[in-house]
Amino acid sequence: MNAIGLNSPSSKVSSRRLLAVREVADLFGRSPRTVRGWIADGRLPVLRIGRTPFVPESALDRMIAAAIAEPADSDEGPKSVEDFCDPESGKNNG
DSSP, X not given: OOOEEEOOTTOXXXXXXXXXXXXXXXXXXXXXXXXXXXXXXXXXXXXXXXXXXXXXXXXXXXXXXXXXHSOOSSTTSOSXXXXXXOTTTOOBOO
């Protein structure tokens, strides 16, 4: 991955990784256009450097945690991580 890490002690930004839209798209198996849509609807916050948006890794963590806490509208959706993954093999059941 080609994420930007801000670790400079003189930086006012605490240590965090920033990911490009393409990297977020690759992580989620979606298109960059979809990720830009998440940004446009406010579901995914970004930091802009110039006109280029970067997604803080912490924002992805919060987005994933919210998705686990509030599963899809379907009553048959996973209720927790354990419902989604096979605990013995660690493989995805979905």
